[in-house]
Amino acid sequence: MDVLKFSAGNITLSHIKKLLTTHSKIDLDIRCQPSVQAARDVVDELLAQGKIMYGINTGFGKLANKIIPTEQLIDLQHNLLRSHAVGTGPVLRVEIAQLITILKLNCMAQGFSGVRWDLIDYFSKLYNSDIYPIIPAKGSVGASGDLAPLAHLSLLLIGEGEAQYQQARITGIQALEILGLQPLKLQPKEGLALINGTQVSTAILCFALFQAQIVFDAALCASALSSIAVNANLSPIDARIQILRRLPSQMHVAEILRFLTEDSLQRTVKKRVQDPYSIRCVPQVMGACLGVMQQIAQILECEINAVTDNPLIFSKEKEILSGGNFHAEPIAFAADQLACVLAEIANLSERRINLLCDESLSGLPSFLIKENGLNSGFMMPHVTAAALSSENKMYAHPIGVDSIPTSGNQEDHVSMATSAAFRLLEMIENTTDIISIEMLAACQGIDLREATVQNSALHEIYTRIRQHIPFLDKDRYLSPEISQVKNMILAQKFELPCFLDSKVNVFSERVI
Template structure:
């Protein structure tokens, strides 16, 4: 069980809980803060004080005073009116990540919500009641109001949810899981939906995927490099030391470790003077992406451990402050950054694929990596697929965060579009998995010919050999044309599961 306290959730925690289903619970300190915050809110209600979202309407209705007898109805109406999402549903693991991140934000004790309401959300997460949440509708500025409202709707016993792999009415799903629906009290509806948890959930899982792809690209890249008799001098630590970007140096170290013992790599001037940029500049390109991922991780881990509600309840100081922590700009900009960074992994990978299959560039390997070329097309069209995906990634990398459309009668006059940015970043990550799978397919095929040509059955580096064997355990050598979609799908699974990286790191140690 992961104990939630609002302070130290990591990207790995989010992935483990959302994807693998690890249970969560609240820390004693969080319980104390939650109760203290709620007591203060109830005191405000008794005194009849005017506080946004507690005794007033929302957005442009912030100046409409709500009577004490209508505060409960106000919260219910809020959730119902804001449940207006459209489009495909988010995958279950993303919704689970949203639930987790909302629990973590509420655990900080600045939202004025009852402990029992948070415990309902925890029970839903732990027992596998996953609301159906449409992926479109958030502007990413008053928080992710629309997607989070669909979660709160199920908490109330409305909407729809997945339970035991079946789509059910929310009330039935809760009943089957032994969970009582929540009757929202003052401030609670707002506390459940005002925050950046949808964009942060998508962003956290996209980032977890990108971290894995950063290592996969190093592995697939050096396998291609080795199959193309790459010049190892470019990875010399002296070259990296005089341009000391951390990611660049990490990549060069990874490459040297992966290639240790290789008899296929060459030295400067041995067969050629220089390699093309897609090979020679891998430390610089992959390294810049590692640095980007590191920066994005720092921003996201601040965000997922922040209070993003409005208004915020400072019970110790007896203050309620309306601010802007719900605005998704920090996440939005960094999700656009992630799209750009991961797109570049695919971009340079496709250039290596082209070099592998092109007989004018592949250092003596057969055209399109197949015997009886002409009768067989081999891996010719795999490069087409990679190119199509790379082109799609470029369109997805156009920034969402530079756009803004005012809402709520211009009360909310600048918005982040952060959830759109996060969804695009996730799609770029998914696309890049397939490009790297195609590179692995081509690089392993090229290696088959290189081994055959040299007669060196132990020619590979220790890390590249582990990668090559992992590929060959999943897909056989292509000896004549066959449909390759299944091969790519299988290798994409090898990548996404983390198995490829685990297999290689078991041999060479942890890659940076």
């Protein structure tokens, strides 16, 4: 059984990727426990002194001026979870619920949240027993934290809410009974610490970035296949051109394309001095996409370890400070950037499909079918790609620039980060469909040209597709075949490192 050992505040994107791919258990270094207890002690000490502290013995948001009697402080924290668990929409997928649990645990374990160790221990036991919260996707504006979705997560600790276990939906009390645990009675500050933070938007963006990397790899493979199908000029991927641009990410993309196409085209006769931009400018466009993805990864490396609840407890100084780390603007901006990346990857792929179908540009039969007229070939697959590409452009509109006041104007500027991140999941689906269509179209073009894929890496890609999808000699039902290639992409059958030999090191600066 794989176990990921980590210390509080020191999770990496590589750790998270491992958790998602290997379903590892977690083992948090307990040396953080004294820091957690020290922050808890500060809360208890200041309460004993009668100090008024936001969310600890006051109401929340606009109700912060309401002082809560000592005998009602536990009810205050429980009421907070119940009143805020008002999410709607589809349930977040299990992988994202896993990440949210880990990130919330990692935040509280750093000793600035004022919670007891029991909360961290409960989350660890739930995670390691494959019990994951049922969290509706909608209902967060991304400031004061991801309040609604985190409330759904946190209800499990008090035996309420819902969870998923062994593909069944169970109640919160059933989840605790499976573990032999009693519902927790939340102490002052604990409910607020649980629902305040950016863990939901961060987890969704992490998952989307991992998926985007898979899509990025497949898009480069599709681009290389299309280059062969249209008998492309290889000079645009020459290393000397990229050096003059000075962008490392562009250099990396061109090197990958050289690796995938060397020996494939050098024996063919070039029909054009310059190809259309969708072929010629792949290093520039995809290089820019890679650069943005690398920047997003850097932001996420910080955010997955950030302490983002409020107020924060500084045990050495015995101070409690109110701040705004719950505001998820960095995640909103990063999600908007990734939306632009996905829209451009999809747009470029759609343009290559159009190129392949246009006999005046590709030199191939119109719509990639021999008896066109009688057969429509790839006419409608291209229409589908065009529809999905345009839908992506709509989704790419920036969400992080939107804001709507809430809580009686106390929370008068919000990030909308959760919405910004969530829309990426649909964009990934659309982009993967488009690339699947391009891969099928490119293989069809290669066969129609009767070209031989000389490059061993690209030949492996071509063969993997042709093992499942035969040449289109006449019209047939293509939707299941598009889905089949899509499933291959998402199963990482075209992840680029698996095609590299030990002599090539172009992936030393991968996104993750």
